[in-house]
Amino acid sequence: MEHLIEQALPWLHMAFGPDPDWKQAFLTLLTPLFLGATGVEYLYLKRHGKSFFFRKNEVITNMLLGGSYQAMEMVWFALFVNAFMHWMYGFRFQTITVTPLNFLGLFLGLEFCYYWFHRASHRIRWFWCAHVVHHSGENMTTTTAMRQSLFYAVNLHQVFWAPMLLIGFPVWAVLLAYGINLGYQYFVHTQAVTRFSPWIEYLFNTPSHHRVHHGRNPQYIDKNYGGVLIIWDRLFGTFEPEVEPVEYGIVRQPKTDNIWTLNTHEWKDMFSDVLKPGTSWLRLKHIWAPPEWIRPGLQEQSNLRDKPVA
Template sequence: MQFDAEWLLVAMAPVFLACIGWEAWHFSRTQPNAHIYHWRDTLCNAALALMHQGADKLAWFAVVPVYAYVYEHWRLLDWQPGWLAFAVLFVAQDLLYYVFHRMSHRVRWLWAAHVVHHSSEQLNLSTAFRQSLMYPLAGMWAFWIPLALLGFPPQQIIAIVLINLAFQFFVHTQAIGRLGWLEHVFNTPSVHRCHHARNARYIDRNYAGVLVIWDQLFGSYVREDLNDPPEYGIVEPVPTFNPFKATFHEWASMFADVAHARGLANKLRALFAPPEWAAALHAARGRGVEHRCPPASHRT
């Protein structure tokens, strides 16, 4: 891969924008009252994308030397260029993405960054742009270190991560229905609509990047039920189109919980427990009850 991999998504921007334009035009003609696009939401998504891209470009300066050090000193294998090396890299990164994504829903520190992507109550192609500039701080980059250990150089790691993310742009749509047997192999729009839903049956399901086989293997797969259509957003909505509020609201809430928590164990839970721990804590505060160890419930 001889190109500057970190610019892949920027290079594909015209394709993404053309698809968004087509989708908005399509729904304006076929479902004008569905309000699948909302201009303030779309502008917020665009601002978040620019902020995310800026943070990512800066983060690569710090992260690439880490990958390079692991690759140069600790790699276990040496790969000859070819389809076998690409296939191993693709499958390994997709599995690691599944791990990262699942942990981003189950560890509050990671959820504080990832919640931005889920906070919109719209679901359209522009929602794919809705990313957090806080991913580098949250530690997303650390999940790709095993790829360097397996013997893949930094530029290939960056490239495969961005290829995976580029694919995921196309699953953020309501314009495509179920796709038959492909639903059992790949992440599809139907699969990903479930992931963005806050209905009880869909919460914390379908973490796939490209291959949905990981969800099937690890018990997180659910099919879209036409009798229970997805309702998009998070269980505790954040009614804002301000990209800065969308980015930092969960971080502020998390650190406030750390400050109020009693004892080191609860302070650590406020940072690293599943998000429902905090939801139960907030509910207990609302009732005026001292609640040192909230029970499990649905995520925020």
């Protein structure tokens, strides 16, 4: 595998610089495939009288969020992420030479780390502040996968990949495995596919499982965190099958297509809660408590998640 990477390096360096973010490079190279899949999805849904799933304003918003996310990821990588991940890699227990077989091991290990990163992104408000952007769409098409936050790179979520770096996998390999993980997930954001065979549905994250993940139906909230595999959800009790129709979006739904508001509203609310009077411990708890946590003594927060964002 390293031999193949070495052959591709001159071209990648020309396109992405001398020390590229392999995650973003991989996703950028796949962009034509992503757009092609979205075109096929639209034509399929149109043929079956369901093209209304493609809501014009939301699709445009998704694409703007995706483009700004890609650009900002590259900037943050150059300014901070690359150095931070190499700093963590400096504490490795050994140095692993990447081969196809141990890259598979890396991919499975990173998928396990991704499950906990994704779960934390729903259950710890600091991480939810970035992830909420992805869930704020009120529909599901492959363009929903583009709906990402400007602030992912700076919320320190890279600590979830630390186990792979400490084991000894190089930064480029961890980023590439993460990119493959995210690339797969583009294709599970769709209503064009119902279900696959039972064994696929049992092992893998599928469109059916991921529709549940995007639902704000009470039984669907905070379920199905897997990226490529769904086995971690089955193992740790967070699996929920798709039964009733999914209502997409979040409980406190932003009523806007403004991409700056979509990126910042939860950060603004979290820091507003932190600054409200009270003991330091309870004020700071807003940062690591679940998003729906209500601080004792602040009655005005009781309906916080039910109020729409202007």
